[in-house]
Amino acid sequence: MTEQQPDDMRPVDLFDDGLPVLPDQTADDTDHGWGEWRGDDDDARLIEDRPPHWG
Numbered sequence: 001m002t003e004q005q006p007d008d009m010r011p012v013d014l015f016d017d018g019l020p021v022l023p024d025q026t027a028d029d030t031d032h033g034w035g036e037w038r039g040d041d042d043d044a045r046l047i048e049d050r051p052p053h054w055g
Contacts, residue, residue, distance in 0.1 A: 027033045 031037065
């Protein structure tokens, strides 16, 4: 007969909806993480930066 350890007897909830172990996106993977901040409307900058041949 094998000896049971305390961890063997502990119930484990496999369907825990708590905090994710790894987030989908880290703070370093955002504009803010790179030190850039942009407003909600970026259309004016995109129009200004458009190449001349787009006429």
